[in-house]
Every structure is written in structure tokens, then in C-alpha cells.
Amino acid sequence: MAEIGNMTSGLAHEIKNPLSTVGLxxxxxxxxxxxxxxxxxxxxxxxxxxxxxxxxxxxxKGILDDFLQFAGRMKLHCEEIELRLVLSDLEDFYHPQCDRESIVMRMQMPENPVMANVDASLLKQAVLNLLINATHAMQDSEQKELMVRLETTENEACIHIIDTGNGIEEDRISEIFHPYVSSTQGGTGLGLPTALRIAQEHSGHIVLNSTVGQGSDFTLCVPLYK
Known part of the structure; x- marks a missing residue:
């Protein structure tokens, strides 16, 4: 399987290079x-x-980039990170997109620092993928609100991405983290699988709670730094 993964990644690179030439x-x-x-x-x-x-x-090129990130070998460069700062950076980055989509973006952070041993760049990518997914889910919603909430349990830091979209049917919840499963026109179907893989590489996980007609709560959890 590892050899097949290397072959497909190599093939994707071989396609991407001439594709860039075509674009130029x-x-x-x-x-x-x-x-x-x-x-x-x-x-x-x-x-x-x-x-x-x-x-x-x-x-x-976007499809190939998503594939290479999903299929490639992830090398984590972990360090002790304050998660409130990571999410604050993402808020500054993503707020203009919410403004363009007429989405109200809210943040809920604990008063005290939340420390985790993570690769900040990869964690940002995982959360960004969840934010993009939430934005797509609200395209047809009258009320568009996006909540980012950081909470802690005894052992984990949990980042909630909550939207007011149409929600996800129960029989689809088990499949949306599979590669190339997407209900969004033009979507690659790799955003959620990549987010899940990043969480798992950090010994974490993603939990989904969704109610049809009300919205979804994607919760990315990683171990607290101790």
C-alpha cells in the first residue's frame, strides 16, 4: 500500500508540473x-x-494539491502552542470570506490559555477545511452564523465549528469523511478526510453532531499539553 501511495503521489506531481506550464x-x-x-x-x-x-x-491544480496533501506523508513539526492564538489568527484570515458570504462569524474562547503540542500549520489547515465546509453548508440558508468555540476536557482541547446549514442526514454521517464524497459543486471531497487525518496524526479525532434543518457541529479534538 505504501508503494502504491508513493506511485500515485509521484504521478500527481508529474501531472501538476506540465499543468502549470499549460496555465502559464x-x-x-x-x-x-x-x-x-x-x-x-x-x-x-x-x-x-x-x-x-x-x-x-x-x-x-486545486484537485491535485488536495490529493497530494491527503495522500502524501505527513511530517509533524510539533511544539507547545497556545490554541487561542491559532484560532485568533484563523479568525483574522477567514473573516473577509465570511463578510463576502454574508455570514456572521463568532468566537468563544476560554479565559485561560489552552496549550497543546501540535503542528500549528497543519492544525490551521484542518480547522480551515472545517470552516470552508461550514461555509458551503450555509449557501442556501436564510440565517448564516458560524461559531468557533474552544473548550477543554480533562485531557483534550476541543475546537467546535458550528454552522446553521441544512444539517446532514444520519445515514450520510458515516460516509462524509471518505475521500471524494462531496455534495458541493466543484468540491474535491478531500477537505474533511484531510482534516480527519491531521487530527488523527495528532492522536486526536473529529466528532460530528448534526440535525437536519438546524445545522452541524464538527468538533476537532487534540490532547492537551501536559
Whole structure:
């Protein structure tokens, strides 16, 4: 299985490199359109086709990036981290996206520091994937509220990502963490599996509670630093 994983990762890299070249050449061709000796109507048609090509290249690169992160070997660089600071950084980063989507984003943090031995970059990626998933879940909701809550138990730090989306049917809950399972148009279906894998690499887990018509609570838990 490890050999197959290495082969597929290598194949993805081999596809990604020429794909970048295709994207670059599409961009260069688009810049040369104005100098083309052709009717304006023809220039517009070519520009639209190049724009379509660039969008598809960008989409495929995104799929490959997600796959490489999911299938590749994760090397954790863990250190003692204050989780409130990690989540505060993510709030600053993601708030503009919420504003664009007309989503009210709220944070609930404990008064005291919450320390965990984690890879801050990977943990941010896992939480970001959950935030993106929550945003997609609220696309058709009248009330759009996104709550990020940090709590602690005796042994764990738990990060809740709570949305007011449509919720998830009980028979689908067991499958949404499987690769390439996605109900979002254009989604790769790797965001949630990658978040789960990152949690598990930290000896943690993700718990999902969801009510159809009300929303979902994805809770990522990692061990507290002791």
C-alpha cells in the first residue's frame, strides 16, 4: 500500500508540473490577444476560450494539491502552542470570506490559555477545511452564523465549528469523511478526510453532531499539553 501511495503521489506531481506550464502559456496567450491581427469579435471568442482553459487548469491544480496533501506523508513539526492564538489568527484570515458570504462569524474562547503540542500549520489547515465546509453548508440558508468555540476536557482541547446549514442526514454521517464524497459543486471531497487525518496524526479525532434543518457541529479534538 505504501508503494502504491508513493506511485500515485509521484504521478500527481508529474501531472501538476506540465499543468502549470499549460496555465502559464494560457496566460501569455491572453496577454498577446490585443496584438493579434484579427477581427474584434474573433478576439473576444479566443479570450473567452482562454479564460475557460485557465479556470480549468486552476481547478485541476486545486484537485491535485488536495490529493497530494491527503495522500502524501505527513511530517509533524510539533511544539507547545497556545490554541487561542491559532484560532485568533484563523479568525483574522477567514473573516473577509465570511463578510463576502454574508455570514456572521463568532468566537468563544476560554479565559485561560489552552496549550497543546501540535503542528500549528497543519492544525490551521484542518480547522480551515472545517470552516470552508461550514461555509458551503450555509449557501442556501436564510440565517448564516458560524461559531468557533474552544473548550477543554480533562485531557483534550476541543475546537467546535458550528454552522446553521441544512444539517446532514444520519445515514450520510458515516460516509462524509471518505475521500471524494462531496455534495458541493466543484468540491474535491478531500477537505474533511484531510482534516480527519491531521487530527488523527495528532492522536486526536473529529466528532460530528448534526440535525437536519438546524445545522452541524464538527468538533476537532487534540490532547492537551501536559
Amino acid at each position: 502559456n494560457a496566460q501569455l496567450l491572453a496577454e498577446d490577444i490585443d496584438h493579434l491581427d484579427a477581427p474584434e469579435k474573433e478576439k473576444v471568442k479566443i479570450t473567452k476560450r482562454l479564460d475557460s482553459l485557465s479556470r480549468e487548469v486552476h481547478r485541476l
